[in-house]
Amino acid sequence: MGAGWSAEEFAAVGADPAHRGRRVEQAVAAIRTLWTEDVDYAGTRVRMDPRPVQRPYPPILLGGTAPAALRRVGRVADGWISGSRADLATFGEAVAVARGAAQRAGRDPDVLRFVARGSVRVRPAGDPEQRLLTGTLDKIRADFDVIAQQGVTELFVDLNFDEQIASPDADPAASMARAEEVLEALAPR
Known part of the structure; x- marks a missing residue:
């Protein structure tokens, strides 16, 4: 994974590059959580299937x-x-x-x-x-x-x-x- 570097790519998706590091850390945590457990998000049960073969995750x-x-x-x-x-x-x-x-x-x-x-x-x-x-x-x-x-x-x-x-x-x-x-x-x- 990477945080990105291209100003054009950030502009295209309307994202502020100043916060990319925090977003990467949040994404890593979210991915690992979804790889290992079901979660409640905004009142909905979320599950990722199939889960990775590697344990606890890749x-x-x-x-x-x-x-x-x-x-x-x-x-x-x-x-x-x-x-x-x-x-x-x-x-x-x-x-x-x-x-x-x-x-x-x-x-x-x-x-x-x-x-x-x-x-x-x-x-x-x-x-x-x-x-x-x-x-x-x-x-x-x-x-x-x-x-x-x-x-x-x-x-x-x-x-x-x-x-x-x-x-x-x-x-x-x-x-x-x-x-x-x-x-x-x-x-x-």
Whole structure:
């Protein structure tokens, strides 16, 4: 879940973006309640069926990068999922904010999940771009350890921003073959 960021989207639904954080917290509480019990609302008995298979309910991961959003993760969510533009080299700073908020709220920070959406770009050895998750498959796999040291518990390998795979100009069959090759090579061992 996310609180939203687009002024146009808030305007379209007539919502005040200044209160989005409070609405997210209320929504998380409401969803969890409906996943576990029947409730009375405005004189009507409300029940959600089918209820989730996971007990007591599925994890709720929140997005957002603002310090307030990260603190909300620590207080009310089961974890945080980054956007694809997250700087994985500084991911640990966001993790620390969420974990600190969990601890201050009396929650166990060790149960929080931190899911990084990592933009992967496979390139030949010696490529001048030296960012995390860019380079040879061996270099990218080594970057997984660097990212894990930032507190990431799960890494979502995202190929959508690799112009050699996801560009409208790329050959669809070649893109699919390359994507399958990359994902197979980077799959958990």
